[in-house]
Amino acid sequence: MKSKYSIGFLSCCACLIIAMTFAYQFSYQKAKARAEKLKLEEQQTMENEDSSSVTTGSKASKNDCYYLMEVNGYIVVYFSDKKTPYEYTDIHYDELPELLRQEIRNGKYIESTAELYGFLENYSS
Template identity: 45%
Template sequence: MKKRYSIGFFAAFFLIISLLAIGYQLSYQYRMDKQEAKTVEEENTQFISTKGETTKNEGYYLKELHGYVAVYLSDGETLYELTEISCSSLPKEVQEAVRTGKYVETTRELYGFLENYSS
């Protein structure tokens, strides 16, 4: 009778240890697959290097071009964007500022202006 109980305890102990080992192996494999996927994703990331120096964007100028508001880069000569905002639809003081070249310092200010005065 004692032998029967000891075989049963041994079988239960072996079963529990086997289940723990299988669980550990599965969780280990899951972590390794996850790490490998992360590594592959990092390897697929491309980097572009350039020569030269970076400069801070120095702002934009809003000017009139053929009756519409045009956005120029900080040099005042290079056209950045031509809008569909008619100068005649702007308030008088804004029209005058655009005719003389309204300076806008940041991109946020630029798009705020364009959003406010677009139809």
Template identity: 40%
Template sequence: MKKYMIGFFSVLFLITGCLIAGYQVSYNNLLEKEKAIELTKNEKNDSIQTRRSSAKGESVSDDAYYLKELHGYVAVYLQDGTTLYETTSLSVNNLPDEVQQDLKNGIYLKSAEELYGFLENYSS
């Protein structure tokens, strides 16, 4: 009977050791993946910050926006010009011709204050 008990506990110890080792390996892999993701984010942020100057040489702030036409209405995009931030109920047809032309190319606004000022001026 002692031989069976020793064998049973040996197998139990071996299985427990394998489970602990497997958990440790998967935990270390998860940590490595998180570090790699964090490094990728940092590199992306660094590359964005190096590109933060406009053609005129002025600095571009973090909260810069572009206004463009989307389905006949004014849409607000983030500073990359492709990520939609917000849609408005401001119809492009109700704007002056000059502003309509500018919207086709995109109107750059360098702050949230400028954005809200524009929307306030042209909303009814």
């Protein structure tokens, strides 16, 4: 009688292991497909951004300028559209000089990446 129960128990364990393997494979394949889809969408977005840059005689693109703005007491760097964040900083708005705070309140214009990183380097703690 014991061998009858042990064979049943062994077969139930085997079925459970097989079911868990199939469930894992299913979730893995679904996650892999989702990651590939996101990667493809990201590539398409980057291609669209590259094609949307405006070239002038001096070969400057519209993405070459930035705006500094205050969000929740911190300085956030935005692209030229003032909607897309470029970088979140840990620079406290209240710790800046009054003149600079007024400029940032209105959206301080930064012309180049070098100028932006110079500002961030000077005011980061």
